[in-house]
Amino acid sequence: MVKKSKVLIVDDEELARTIIRKYLADFDTIEIVGECGNGFEGIKMINENKPDIVFLDIQMPKISGFEMLELIENPPIIIFTTAYDKYALKAFEVNAVDYLLKPFSHERFSESVNKAITLLKNKAAGSKPVEKLVNYNSSQKEYLERVVVKDGTKVFVIPCNKIKYIEAQDDYVMIYFASGKFLKQKTMKFFEEHLSEKEFIRVHRSYIVALSQINKIEQIQKDSYQIILKDGEKIPVSKTGYSKLKKLLK
Amino acid sequence: MENPILENVKNLYVYILFWIFITIIYIILLHWESQVDLGTVLLDGVVSFSLLGGLGLSAWYSVKYLQLDNSRAFKLIFSHVLSGLIAAAVWLFLSYSVLLFVLGGETSFKSFFSNTLPWRFLIGLLFYFMITLFYYIFIISKNLQEKNLKEKELRNLVTEAELRSLKFQINPHFIFNSLNSISALTDINRERSKTMVQKLADFLRYSLQNSNRDKNSLDEEIKAVELYLGIEKTRFGDKFEFAKEVDETMLNELIPTMILQPLFENAIKHAVYETTDKIFIKLKCKEENEMLKIIVENNFDCESISKKGTGLGLKIIENRLSLFYNRNDLFKVEKNDGLFRVTMLIPIN
Numbered sequence: 001m002v003k004k005s006k007v008l009i010v011d012d013e014e015l016a017r018t019i020i021r022k023y024l025a026d027f028d029t030i031e032i033v034g035e036c037g038n039g040f041e042g043i044k045m046i047n048e049n050k051p052d053i054v055f056l057d058i059q060m061p062k063i064s065g066f067e068m069l070e071l072i073e074n075p076p077i078i079i080f081t082t083a084y085d086k087y088a089l090k091a092f093e094v095n096a097v098d099y100l101l102k103p104f105s106h107e108r109f110s111e112s113v114n115k116a117i118t119l120l121k122n123k124a125a126g127s128k129p130v131e132k133l134v135n136y137n138s139s140q141k142e143y144l145e146r147v148v149v150k151d152g153t154k155v156f157v158i159p160c161n162k163i164k165y166i167e168a169q170d171d172y173v174m175i176y177f178a179s180g181k182f183l184k185q186k187t188m189k190f191f192e193e194h195l196s197e198k199e200f201i202r203v204h205r206s207y208i209v210a211l212s213q214i215n216k217i218e219q220i221q222k223d224s225y226q227i228i229l230k231d232g233e234k235i236p237v238s239k240t241g242y243s244k245l246k247k248l249l250k
Numbered sequence: 251m252e253n254p255i256l257e258n259v260k261n262l263y264v265y266i267l268f269w270i271f272i273t274i275i276y277i278i279l280l281h282w283e284s285q286v287d288l289g290t291v292l293l294d295g296v297v298s299f300s301l302l303g304g305l306g307l308s309a310w311y312s313v314k315y316l317q318l319d320n321s322r323a324f325k326l327i328f329s330h331v332l333s334g335l336i337a338a339a340v341w342l343f344l345s346y347s348v349l350l351f352v353l354g355g356e357t358s359f360k361s362f363f364s365n366t367l368p369w370r371f372l373i374g375l376l377f378y379f380m381i382t383l384f385y386y387i388f389i390i391s392k393n394l395q396e397k398n399l400k401e402k403e404l405r406n407l408v409t410e411a412e413l414r415s416l417k418f419q420i421n422p423h424f425i426f427n428s429l430n431s432i433s434a435l436t437d438i439n440r441e442r443s444k445t446m447v448q449k450l451a452d453f454l455r456y457s458l459q460n461s462n463r464d465k466n467s468l469d470e471e472i473k474a475v476e477l478y479l480g481i482e483k484t485r486f487g488d489k490f491e492f493a494k495e496v497d498e499t500m501l502n503e504l505i506p507t508m509i510l511q512p513l514f515e516n517a518i519k520h521a522v523y524e525t526t527d528k529i530f531i532k533l534k535c536k537e538e539n540e541m542l543k544i545i546v547e548n549n550f551d552c553e554s555i556s557k558k559g560t561g562l563g564l565k566i567i568e569n570r571l572s573l574f575y576n577r578n579d580l581f582k583v584e585k586n587d588g589l590f591r592v593t594m595l596i597p598i599n
Binding site: 012013014015016018019022037038059060061062083084101102103104157 | 422423426427429430431432433434435437438484485486487523524525526551553
C-alpha cells in the first residue's frame with residue numbers, strides 16, 4: 001500500500017476549512033490528520049502530528065501563519081490560502097509551495113496539491129529539498145510590530161516596544177525584554193531592517209538597542225564608548241555605532 | 251490695483267486730514283522759529299503742502315511700476331532715490347513759482363525761501379519716502395489678505411475632498427473572504443449560500459448607493475450594520491454575538507452615511523480576528539442632551555497584540571465627524587479591562 005501523505009488544515013473560518021476538506025476528498029493518497037483555527041494550535045498540531053503538507057491561512061487569531069512558521073523547525077510543505085494578495089512575495093520567501101487566493105477554483109486547488117505531492121515524492125527519493133525560490137530583498141518596508149518566540153512548548157507574542165535590546169549569538173539572536181530574554185533564530189540584519197529606525201539603532205556588530213531604553217552614553221576611553229540603559233545595563237558601542245548615535249542625537 | 255487713497259472717499263478724507271495736520275504743524279513751527287510774518291507762513295504752508303499732497307498721490311504710479319517681488323533691490327532703491335530727488339525738485343520749483351506769483355515777487359520771500367531751501371528739500375524727500383513706504387505696506391497687506399482668502403478657499407476645498415475620500419470604502423478582503431464562504435456553502439448548504447449571496451448583494455448595494463449621499467437615517471445605518479454582521483456571522487459562526495439597545499424615537503435621526511458600519515468592522519478585525527474567545531458586540535443608541543449618543547462596545551483579548559492598522563479606521567471616523575459637524579468633541583474611544591468602547595455624539599437638528 002502507498003503511504004498516505006498527511007495533511008493539516010489551519011484556517012480560522014470553518015467554511016474555509018470545509019471547502020479544503022471537500023476538495024481533498026478527490027485525492028485518495030491524502031489523509032487529513034487535523035484541522036485547527038488558530039496559530040497556537042497550529043504549532044502544536046504540526047509538532048504532534050508531523051504533517052507532510054499544511055494548508056495555512058495567514059490572517060489568524062493569536063499569531064499569523066507567517067509567525068507560526070518562524071517557530072517551527074523543519075517546516076512541512078506549506079500551501080498558503082488567503083484572501084490577501086499582498087503577502088505572495090513573502091510567502092515564497094518562506095518556501096511556500098503555492099499561494100492560493102481565496103476563493104480558489106477546484107482545478108487550481110488540485111494543481112496545487114499535485115505540486116505538493118510531486119515535491120514530497122522527490123523529497124522521499126532523496127533529492128534536494130526546495131531551495132528558496134526567491135530571495136527578494138523586500139523592498140516594501142513594513143516594520144515589525146511584534147515578535148513571536150518559543151520557550152519550550154510555550155509560545156509568546158511580544159510587542160516590539162517591549163524590547164530592550166538584541167544581542168547577536170552565533171546563528172541566533174537573544175532578545176532582551178523587561179521581563180526576560182528569548183533566543184530566536186533570526187539574523188541581526190533581519191532585525192536591523194525590520195525594526196523601525198525611529199525606535200531602534202544598531203550600535204555595534206552584536207547589538208541593537210531600543211532608543212527609549214537609553215539612559216546615557218559614556219566614554220570609557222578615548223574613542224571608546226558604551227551605552228548605559230535605564231536599568232543600568234551596559235551595552236558596548238562601536239565606532240560606527242557612536243557616529244550613528246551622535247547623528248541621531250543632534 | 252487702484253490707488254488706495256482714491257479707492258474711496260473715506261481714504262481721501264483721511265489723506266487730506268493728514269496733510270492739514272502736517273500743514274498746521276509746519277505753520278506753527280515756522281512761525282515760532284522764524285521772524286517771517288504769519289500771512290506768508292500761512293500761504294507758504296497751504297500752497298507747499300497742497301502741492302506735496304498732490305505729488306504724493308502720483309507717487310503711487312512709481313510704486314505700482316516698481317513692484318517689490320519682481321524688481322531687484324538695487325534697482326528699487328536707485329529708482330526711488332532718483333524719483334524722490336526729482337519729486338522734491340519739482341515740488342520746490344512748483345511751490346516757489348506759485349508762491350512768488352501769489353505774493354507778487356516779494357524780495358523778502360525770495361530770501362526766506364532760499365534760506366530754507368535745504369530744509370524744504372529734505373522735507374520733500376522725507377515725505378516722498380514716507381508715502382512710498384505707506385503704499386508698499388498697503389500692497390503687502392493687501393496681498394497677504396488675498397493670500398489668506400485664497401488659502402481659506404483652498405482649505406474648504408480640501409475639507410470637501412477629504413470628506414469625500416474618507417467615505418466608507420469596502421474592504422476587499424471582506425468581499426473575497428465572503429465569496430470564499432459562499433463557494434464552500436454552495437457545496438454543503440445551497441439555501442444558506444443563497445441567503446449569503448443575498449445579504450452580500452444588499453450590503454454592497456447599500457454602500458454603493460450611499461457613496462453619493464452625505465447622510466442617512468439611523469435606521470438605515472443599523473440595517474446595513476446588521477447585514478454586514480450577518481455576513482460575518484456566516485464566516486465566523488459562534489465566535490461573536492451581536493445585541494442592540496436602540497431608542498426607537500431616534501431611528502429617523504440623520505447621521506453621516508456609513509459611519510456606523512466601520513465601527514463594527516473594527517470590532518470584528520481587532521477582536522474577533524485576534525482571539526479565540528467569544529466576542530460580544532453591543533450597540534446602544536439614545537438621546538442625551540439633545541444629542542444622539544451612539545455607543546459601540548465589545549470585549550477583546552487583552553493579551554493579543556494587534557498587528558497593525560490600529561486606530562486608522564477610527565481616526566477616519568473621527569475626522570469625518572469633526573469635518574462634518576465642525577466640532578472635535580464628538581468622538582471618544584475607551585479601552586480598559588478588556589472592554590473596547592467607542593462613543594459618538596451626533597447633533598440633532
